[in-house]
Amino acid sequence: MKRLLIPVLFFALGVLNAQNAKTAGNPVLDGWYADPEGVIFDDQYWIYPTYSDAYDKQVFMDAFSSKDLIKWVKHKRIVDTTTISWADSAMWTPSIIRRNNRYFLFFAANDIQNNEALGGIGVAVADKPEGPFTDYLGKPLLGEIHNGAQPIDQFVFQDKDGQYYMIYGGWRHCNMVKLKNDFTRFEPHQDGSIFKEITPDGYVEGPFMFIRNNKYYFMWSEGGWGGPDYKVAYAIADSPFGPFERIGIVLQQDPEIATGAGHHSMIKVPGKDEWYIVYHRRPLTETHHNHRVICIEKMQFDDNGFIKPVKITFEGVQMNLLEKL
Template identity: 25%
Template sequence: MTATPAKEDAPPSFEIIHNTLPIADPHVLYHNGKYYAYGTRINGFEVYISEDLEHWRRNESLALPPENSWGTRWFWAPEVYYIASKNRFFMFYSVDEHICVASATRPEGPFVQDERRPIVPNEKGIDTSLFIDDDGTPYLYYVRFTDGNVIWVAEMNDDLKSIKSETLTRCITASEPWERIQGKVAEGPSILKRGNTYYLIYSANHFESKDYAVGYATSNSPMGPWIKYSGNPILRRDKPAASGLIGTGHGAPFVTADGSYKYIYHAHSSMSSVGPRTSYINDLNFSEDGEITITGKPIRPKVIK
């Protein structure tokens, strides 16, 4: 089962939807005092900019126009990173169910895929997430369609355009009851490292499920093996942090201006409609024992002119 977006998540018009951050599969980059949000909505990718996480403005031009990409449809789940050693911003994303990377000199873009080919040319994949370890080794986490949606990892080559295929290692499958309420889907990976512990945050169930939810696993290596947290899921419609939101998932942690963590994710439009999905932001905390919790009342970002 692959995660094709609902039709209403990709409207043909490039309209501003006020009072919501109208993106799914969201990702936030904090750079030089500003927050940049990217996500799934249209062909290509928009970028929204904020200084306080509550009020956002959409950049006048697309961060990645379709003509700058290898693919032509199903632009999903962009994640943007600033790589200081290369003095460039890199956008990892999915298009036409293949994983790609583009780069730019500014977080607003325009991002360009200068080599018009997927990172893995001969296999479908979605939901890329980059992690660079303390020793400088880059790892790419993404979803392969291997008996459902399964999260894998591989070392990347230094060009950040290709993987070392011999290092491909399976990380997370949908094996627990809470992960298989609808579909056999583990997706939306993100990696954090604290001390010597690696955290892999992910989502499970089909995105159309009201029980789409977030959990995490830990390891002492970026390649695993991964041990799922016994208290999963940490975000779902029945958890206090969701505040009644439905279909909560496919988010990403990010560091704020004061050094604390937050988690951005999307939710369904209503109990009866999946789309248009919109994004929300909660606090992400670590306990003294190293357990992750998602807490607080969701911030509902507003897009202003």
């Protein structure tokens, strides 16, 4: 018995250390997904992605929730084209906001190429974060091309004063619009404009904005979405309207791990200066442009407030239980 004691003790310590060091692993979700919106509702992490398979299959969206960043629960088909009267294809890039205990899911549909086509950016609504979501307006919130920006890749941002803005745009142009508080239409900016272009150098698509230490961080994706050079860059300004001058790259491929790392979002742990970047990438074994997976890494800042370049990993992030608010 005494001879077994030490080996058993070391084994037990090894198991304990393995549990303490447990990471989520990348990818964090099973299946082909892209363009993730990461968010926290109450004491749960949520990811809302695009379903990333053949184009004609991109007609629904799933959501995923987690208590600890390790185990994720899949919520199937929270919305699809059968519940959106005007949408028939290509449901992309969800962005979600909770307001007055309702959940508003902004999405792009139909991949319109001109102002004669039906489609653009829509809104769905639900009473729970897992849905089911139904059509909020019965028509697109935005169905036209302005300033050269295709109406896709919307991100809904709430400023410090409570005002909601929608930042969006493909085709290398990015606009910001001021949302009415009920999300039914747009209101003029202070200068009288509706569609204010804030496109920085290098912008392609996938905008995201957050505030840290009273500075506005604007992030976007560059390169070709179907290729290995896809990446995330950023700028910092004193206003949500910029001007935004490109600072550098935050996230990009590692040819030893994965390619096409981009189209991200951010999760901030409430009450702490802890940040995660949620993004998609293409496994080295895949060549199909839609075969993408969702990953999470820690994101950190230097003493001057600049974002440190993120190294993509297979390990991912460690367990992090959220405290109840």
